[in-house]
Amino acid sequence: MRLLLVEDDNHVAAALSAVLARHGFSVTHARSGEEALRALVPDSDGYDVVLLDLGLPDQDGYEVCGKIRKRTSTPVIMVTARSDVRSRIHGLNLGADDYVVKPYDTGELLARIHAVSRRTHHEDGPAGDSALLLGPVRIELPTRQVSVDGKVVQLTRKEFDLLALLAQRPGVVFRREQIISEVWRTSWEGTGRTLEVHVASLRAKLRMPALIETVRGVGYRLVAPAA
Structure with missing residues (x-):
């Protein structure tokens, strides 16, 4: 499963990438919103899931989520320390498929990644492919x-x-x-x-x-x- 990790902290990204790799993921690391958007070029092989941290150096994470949703249907999981309900609703309204609050349990994060990927692939499959x-x-x-x-x-x-x-x-x-x-x-x-x-x-x-x-x-x- 291919995953795009959007995280500006290299230490956090390295640790999380190692965990994800052990669970069978092929991880591409983007350090900014612009880098993430360049990776999501239409008609490319694409990714199964985007793991998007909202604290980015160049753009607001919510803005990046909106731009991602305009160019691809790839599921997006927002990762942030903002735990208030209003922030979650705002992210979901922009097109995020799920919302994980830091600090999170790795097992829960992995389960959410698989869940959004499974839902998306099921919805995108042919009607008769049951x-x-x-x-x-x-x-x-x-x-x-x-x-x-x-x-x-x-x-x-x-x-x-x-x-x-x-x-x-x-x-x-x-x-x-x-x-x-x-x-x-x-x-x-x-x-x-x-x-x-x-x-x-x-x-x-x-x-x-x-x-x-x-x-x-x-x-x-x-x-x-x-x-």
Whole structure:
């Protein structure tokens, strides 16, 4: 996932970029509003999310948010120390998708990033793109139903969320931290064992042990089976 981090403090940006990289993000750092706007050139490959700090040296962060929204539909998460309701409402009215107040929990920030990205990709997808087809596996996103060769497989909520996450990008390796952040909404390392149990359960229930591949030391990826 590509993320544009707009932050004028190099120390803060370096620390946050390192955390984001560990969770599978490719981070581009912009140190000013103008630099951020140059990075968001229309018709470029673009970014999945913009993380926008409001305390910028050249322009007001709210003004930058408004300009971003005029040129791209990329989701914007505002990051600021301003916690009053009026400031939040103003940011949302300018087109921000979410608003995070400093100091924030890293796990919460990661969850919000994944949430706005997921909502945007769902809204931008084709109207008929409500199911993921992976060989004999069919994943119905609206009804949260999974079937193999036409037979419905009963999954728990977390099992479905895990499978749907991997299935949206077959062949792409998802880091363990990224999966835990999105599916369990936490950065707690103790969840790692829970992830392993859910992967094992999915393999057993779907009767396709090779469907989810373990990438040692990194995470998991879904290997799309032949039709």
